[in-house]
């Protein structure tokens with residue numbers, strides 16, 4: 034684990050990017066060994082598991098919710114979550130805003146764009162993303178801070194396809210930044226790249242890679 038962790042730190046550092054260690058299904062002991070090597074950002078995709086680990090582990094960990102989030106579960110994360118990666122609906126945005134207000138804090142989120150060429154229930158199309166942002170600007174959800182975009186490439190060996198999907202995400206990021214966030218320095222995160230495609234993602238402009246199995250072993 035030490036070797037691949039050092040490699041990942043070096044390569045993300047070279048690109049000025051950051052690493053989310055995806056610890057879903059892994060034990061507190063496994064996560065602590067990475068923590069002891071200096072890693073502080075961990076990502077989970079199930080609310081209950083995330084909450085349980087947060088309760089048991091050191092409080093200087095930054096917890097990221099990287100998976101699909103149901104609106105009735107936002108309340109469990111709202112007191113402490115550092116970044117919610119995969120927001121893809123107005124009802125979810127409104128719920129996050131409401132729970133953030135209740136907790137007297139602002140919650141950082143990313144909007145998920147659907148870039149993969151496969152049937153997936155989650156993520157926004159380009160036009161849905163634009164409409165959502167128009168709605169967001171109109172309604173001023175003041176307890177939410179949109180920090181950028183997130184996406185997942187198709188699960189394939191075709192590197193050029195993956196590259197082209199990441200390019201689409203990066204182009205959309207630039208477009209949305211200019212249209213809606215040109216004076217907002219917080220809109221700066223492009224979350225893309227996993228164990229199998231993080232090198233392509235970094236080359237295409239990722240600022241945050243989400244790596245699980247490469248660090249912790251197969252799930």
Ligand SMILES: *Cc1c(COP(=O)(O)O)cnc(C)c1O
Nearest residue numbers: 055078099227228243244245246
């Ligand atoms: C599981 C997961 C990852 C990490 O996947 P690996 O292939 O194990 O690196 C990244 N992003 C999301 C949204 C995930 O659910």
